[in-house]
Amino acid sequence: MANQRIELPQGTLDLLILRTIALEPQHGWAISERLQRISSDALRIQQGSLYPALHRLERRGWIKARWGTSENNRRAKYYELTKIGRKQLEIEKDAWERLIAAVAQVLGTA
């Protein structure tokens, strides 16, 4: 059951990416690995959606990309939060929590 995959609601991937790179710059593979690990394998992000999302966030100016050296000494593209991105993360997190609370409340009373 642990492997059961969850469909991500629209827009949550952006939130998860922002949160994942909030502590330190990460490259794409690390982001997907980390999401998978932290969610106990519940979330598996396909490259087909991860990279377009990264590029989209970069275009919006929420994250920026920088080439660096990976842990195994190879060139990799690292993404980090920009100032706007950090603000955006707070906004999205807030919105998400309120959504969860509201949904939980409805489910609890019904």
Next chain:
Amino acid sequence: MISDLLFRLKSLLRRHHAEGELDEELRFHFERHVEKYVRSGMPRGEALRRARLEFGGLDRAKEECRDARGVRWIETLLQDTRFGLRMLRKSPGFTAVAILTLGLGIGANTAIFSVVYAALLRPLPYAQPDRLFTLGEVRSQQELGSDSQNENWSASYPDYLDWARQSKAFESIAGFDADGFVMKGAGDPQVVSAAEATTNFFHTLGVQPFLGRDFAVGEDIAAGPKVAILTYQFWRTQFGGDPNVLGRTMQLDANSVSIIGVLPKEFEFAPRGGAQFWVPIHIEQEQVTRRNLRWMRVVARLSPGTTVTQAVAEMGTIRSRLSAAYPQEDGKIQVVMIPLRERIVGQVRPLLLVLFGAVGFVLLIACANVANLFMARANGRRVEFVLRAALGAGRGRRISQLLVESLMLAAAGAALGFLVAHWGTSLLIGAIPKPLLNSMPFLRDAHANAFVFAFLCAATIFAALAFGLAPALQISHQRMSDALKDEARGSSGAGGTRLRDACVVAEIAFCLVLLVGAGLMVKSLSALLHRNPGFDARNLLTFSVNLPENAYPKGADGVRFDRDFANRVSSLPGILGIASNSVIPISGDNNTIRFVIEGQPVTLGQEDESSINDVSNAYFPVMKIPLVAGRFFNDADDSASALKHVIVNQIWVTRYLHGENPVGKRIKFTYSPTQPYREIVGVVGDTTGAALDGPDDPALFVPFSQAGDTYFNYIVRTAGDPALATAAIREALRRIDPQLMMVRPLTMDQIIAESPSVFLRRYPSYLIGSFAGLALILAAVGLYGLISYSVSQRTRELGIRIALGAQRRDVLRLVMGEGARLAIIGVVIGVAAALALTQLLRSLLFGVSAFDPATLAAVCCVIAIVAMAACYAPARRAMGVDPMTALRCE
């Protein structure tokens, strides 16, 4: 937003670089993935396979990344453009026809509309031009809508003064008239045309000189002019744009005239469009005091807050007051009040609107043709679209491909259209004879109108897109397999075919309307040019001579000059005769006089009025106007007895003597109580009046009394080309007095060719004719395209028919029949439309009715022949279909 744009731009400019980075990024990810599986103990081959499986389509991921970066559409566009160019190059016929059609449709319409705009829509360059009106006096006997616009635009000076004094509805009333001088300066003296005006004239128009000052009160003296205001153009050409021109003098006739101002560049005044400069009115005793000498044109500005109705009512009151006070002069007078713009463009408006309508038809045909072409082309490419759809091209992608192609064609068409509009506008203006252009100065700077151009581009392109896209959209509604099967069978969607049929039918109908219009105009022009004006217009030269008063002060001097000059000219080789008169026929001039017939008592002020011409004895023989009864003037009439004799024409006799024998009857002019009774000594044939398209004019002729005249019109009959006689006559004039000038030498043919009545037919004849020709070509192309397409679609069917024994003749009949059916429907609709629409041409027609069966029949024949010719080539192709090939090609 800005950063977003910058990002996209950067991505676009660093496209190749970015591609490399994307590659590297994704490859890194992939390799890490493989590594992970290998580390977990998977064999390398298996790890690769799994990673690839999980990774999904690499290209799709890349594509989506590009999408996310926001540059993909540009790449698509480049791709589509390249592909589109290739497609267009592959079918040069289609490309050329589409571009030509678009270009001519857009260009011709922009050109015509630009002229219409300059004439009818652009405000006149005066302050609040819609508050300006013209005032004129007519005798109620004259019809208000009389042919010559200017006939009912004149007032006498005393009446003008009374209007100006009594009117409250007009804040300012001004008068003007034509003027002309011999200007002496450096080089040869030259004849310059000018205008004289009351000193408040520019104030009334709301125009300020751009240099110097306006006329001042009191500068309108009879001994003038002493001051002048130059037009901008004259200032540039004659004075080189000298900024210190104020205070300089011009030698005009015997006067030294100082320049007090220069009018602004944009100033124009159509009623005196040819005037080089303006002087204050300088008029003589008779003009000032004679209340029934109506010569001045009057412009007035409504007072603020006054309505037109109030002004009309007030002028009515003033008029009745004047009628009561001066029953002899003003008893039968009506005042006509017409907006200035109406007065200026009233005559050309119907012409312009007709041209506008005609060119609109060309646009409709162009649109129909373009739509047709695009539909045919898109239909022919259905297989391509279906294949593209099957290979995964989305609907948006298919549409974008077509859009790009259409827009490329449209851009080329628009570029051509721009050139056509530019040249067309100059051509339209250039085709107007100079004297007429002078009377329409607002056309001089007409240029291709950018707004109209843009609008027409949009309209035409919209048509192309709307029809071109339809087939591409249709495919998505069908199941692709059906479409492919359908295509293999070689038939086309019934809906598309019907639309294309409708387009061709519409083209034929529009074309027919234009051809009928052109036919009627050409017929009118021909009728006008072949109209017998009542005299022999060939080989006549006309000109005027103005004797300066200081050199020819006495009447006898004029007489001596006239006799001397006539003798010299008559003795020149190739000159058959010379005559002088006061009004040159067809030149637009006209003088009228009031008279009473002995024994027909008339109330004071209610007398009849007819044209009058002072003519020398040689006038009738030189003009070849036939004598009907009595005699011509002879030398005996030149002397003191001149006042006693008069000649009339036939229509005068019919109108005023009701068939009584005219010779021996006596009439009296009523402008002065001292006028004697004059005996009618002869009756001559009728001639046209001031305009060639007007009715024959009742006219009186009196012997030319040279005494006191300083201005002579001459008419010379030559054996050969009259224009060639000009130099010899000018030399003869110079021998008599080197300072005399030949004013406005024109052959009668020129006068006729440049007259408004001929222009109003010749201009639309040419233009509607060219439009109709264009329409005919477009319609033929449309029909040809449709039938060719249908033949190519029916190759298999035709092959089977032939295989089953159909004769070639039957095939020919089948294909031609299809074209004939469309042509007949188009002709029927077109004839109905033509019958309705040519009514609008009526005011321009001459000697032909709007419903002219001969024109209609001829046009139908032309269309039938062209339609059959357009169908014949594809029909021939159909006849040549080889049944075996036709069946095998599936």
